[in-house]
Amino acid sequence: MISAAGPGMIEAEGLVMRYPTGRLALDGATLAVAPGELVVVLGHNGSGKSTMLRCIAGLLRPTAGMVRVAGAELTRLTGRRLANARMALGMIFQHAHLVRRRSVLANVLCGTLGRHRSVATSLGALPWSEAAFAEQCLDAVGLVSLARQRADTLSGGQAQRVAIARALAQRPRAVLADEPVASLDPEAAEEIMRLLRSLASDEGMPVVCVLHQPALACRYADRILGLSQGRTVFLERAESVTPHQITALYEGRAA
Amino acid sequence: MNRIEQIVLPSEQRATPRTPQASRALPFLGVFLFLVLLGQAAIVVQARPQDLISGAHGMADILRRSFPPDFSKIGDTFEPALETLDIALFGTTAAVIMALPLAVLAARNTTPARPFYFAARAIIALCRAVPDLVWALLFVTAVGLGPFPGALAVSVHSVGMLGRLFSEVVEDMDMGAVEALTMSGASRLQVFSHAVVPSVLPSLLGIALYRLDENIRASLVLGFVGAGGLGFQLLTAMNLFQYRTVSLLLLVTFAIVMVAERLSAALRAQIS
Numbered sequence: 471m472i473s474a475a476g477p478g479m480i481e482a483e484g485l486v487m488r489y490p491t492g493r494l495a496l497d498g499a500t501l502a503v504a505p506g507e508l509v510v511v512l513g514h515n516g517s518g519k520s521t522m523l524r525c526i527a528g529l530l531r532p533t534a535g536m537v538r539v540a541g542a543e544l545t546r547l548t549g550r551r552l553a554n555a556r557m558a559l560g561m562i563f564q565h566a567h568l569v570r571r572r573s574v575l576a577n578v579l580c581g582t583l584g585r586h587r588s589v590a591t592s593l594g595a596l597p598w599s600e601a602a603f604a605e606q607c608l609d610a611v612g613l614v615s616l617a618r619q620r621a622d623t624l625s626g627g628q629a630q631r632v633a634i635a636r637a638l639a640q641r642p643r644a645v646l647a648d649e650p651v652a653s654l655d656p657e658a659a660e661e662i663m664r665l666l667r668s669l670a671s672d673e674g675m676p677v678v679c680v681l682h683q684p685a686l687a688c689r690y691a692d693r694i695l696g697l698s699q700g701r702t703v704f705l706e707r708a709e710s711v712t713p714h715q716i717t718a719l720y721e722g723r724a725a
Numbered sequence: 726m727n728r729i730e731q732i733v734l735p736s737e738q739r740a741t742p743r744t745p746q747a748s749r750a751l752p753f754l755g756v757f758l759f760l761v762l763l764g765q766a767a768i769v770v771q772a773r774p775q776d777l778i779s780g781a782h783g784m785a786d787i788l789r790r791s792f793p794p795d796f797s798k799i800g801d802t803f804e805p806a807l808e809t810l811d812i813a814l815f816g817t818t819a820a821v822i823m824a825l826p827l828a829v830l831a832a833r834n835t836t837p838a839r840p841f842y843f844a845a846r847a848i849i850a851l852c853r854a855v856p857d858l859v860w861a862l863l864f865v866t867a868v869g870l871g872p873f874p875g876a877l878a879v880s881v882h883s884v885g886m887l888g889r890l891f892s893e894v895v896e897d898m899d900m901g902a903v904e905a906l907t908m909s910g911a912s913r914l915q916v917f918s919h920a921v922v923p924s925v926l927p928s929l930l931g932i933a934l935y936r937l938d939e940n941i942r943a944s945l946v947l948g949f950v951g952a953g954g955l956g957f958q959l960l961t962a963m964n965l966f967q968y969r970t971v972s973l974l975l976l977v978t979f980a981i982v983m984v985a986e987r988l989s990a991a992l993r994a995q996i997s
Contacts (some may be wrong), residue, residue, distance in 0.1 A: 556908065563901065563904070565901055567901030567905040571927060580906055580919050581904065584909055584912075587915070592914040593918055594922060596919075640909045649782065674818055
């Protein structure tokens with residue numbers, strides 16, 4: 471078990487997000503993800519799915535609504551306390567965002583910095599006391615053999631797996647992924663989805679993943695949330711989502 | 726290096742569709758315009774090839790009188806050579822220290838506020854626009870003859886060159902790692918030292934080394950206006966018609982420039 475404090479629940483209730491430009495990106499979206507569950511959010515561009523993820527991650531403050539992660543109400547926290555609460559969330563982006571000139575292991579160790587706020591780590595020293603744990607995280611994504619390699623020598627899929635290992639090194643209690651396979655080839659995409667699946671099934675994490683591929687969603691998710699114009703169109707078990715529902719979701723753009 | 730790629734690479738794709746007649750006429754027009762420009766340049770610089778021919782005798786005389794180089798004075802070149810190298814080393818180091826904070830202020834993604842951005846850009850532009858030789862003239866007037874005004878001139882001009890290149894590196898930096906580490910709970914200082922520094926440091930070092938190499942060449946010339954080093958020796962020897970000393974000093978200069986260039990290139994290759 472990688473998470474020390476144990477997985478926590480992700481809850482988002484009645485999220486409304488109106489941008490300063492007046493655009494309504496979210497209009498009452500609600501989602502609760504239990505430990506061990508993988509929920510995929512689908513929707514066309516501009517449906518509000520990335521906005522929703524960023525609200526849950528505490529990167530955006532919703533105009534109305536509540537976000538709670540592992541018991542901490544992110545929407546009521548600010549500054550340092552928000553930053554501390556966010557540490558419970560492991561975030562995976564579309565691009566791996568590794569520090570390219572550093573080794574794979576150093577990149578994973580960067581995930582532990584939040585727990586090691588000292589003068590030395592502020593000046594650039596890595597918390598090597600966590601090296602064994604970082605290797606354990608790399609092992610979880612199957613890349614422990616590449617620990618000493620420089621990050622810029624990795625393939626896109628490998629880099630994304632290292633990014634997942636870095637998120638694990640943070641000892642998260644929940645995982646968010648924002649289009650994690652959008653820039654990967656199909657084989658690497660499957661590999662990443664299998665990893666996210668096992669984070670939920672084996673590590674017991676709640677996982678929310680924004681995707682553009684309905685086929686992957688149906689295969690890997692427990693439940694699928696369909697968003698259109700910031701509203702929930704459906705939230706159902708993956709096996710009961712019909713092709714018709716998905717077609718209608720993506721046609722919602724014209725409506 | 727990225728800049729050059731950006732300029733060079735897309736040009737093939739940039740070609741806009743033109744009518745066949747226009748595309749045939751354009752190169753001729755371009756060549757014609759260039760010849761006109763070249764013609765007026767030849768008139769303005771008063772180019773007279775016959776002067777070269779009539780002056781050949783004088784040049785041969787100088788060459789004869791400067792051969793062989795006076796190697797007995799090689800010991801005397803050591804100190805001015807060291808002075809030249811030190812002007813460049815001191816000037817470049819001081820410039821790097823001043824250019825770093827200026828570059829952070831002058832980069833759109835890191836500047837704290839618009840007024841700082843414009844102020845930093847203005848300082849950098851001023852330092853760069855005035856050539857180092859002119860800075861040297863000003864500093865010689867201000868602090869007197871010697872290597873110190875040379876080092877000041879090198880550093881002020883370099884602040885302009887380095888400030889601009891450094892700020893471009895900071896602006897081109899991949900912000901992804903910064904966002905990822907911020908999300909993971911790292912403090913601002915940790916994000917700076919673990920994401921910003923490792924991604925920009927190699928480029929900054931490479932630029933600084935290249936600048937050092939350029940400054941060695943610059944400090945050779947600065948001596949001509951009284952700012953110490955080999956240039957000053959060269960000027961003195963010329964004025965005293967000691968052409969064999971001149972040729973020796975030129976050889977020493979040549980050796981220093983070659984070695985510095987190779988060394989700087991090798992170090993930069995190591996970094997990237």
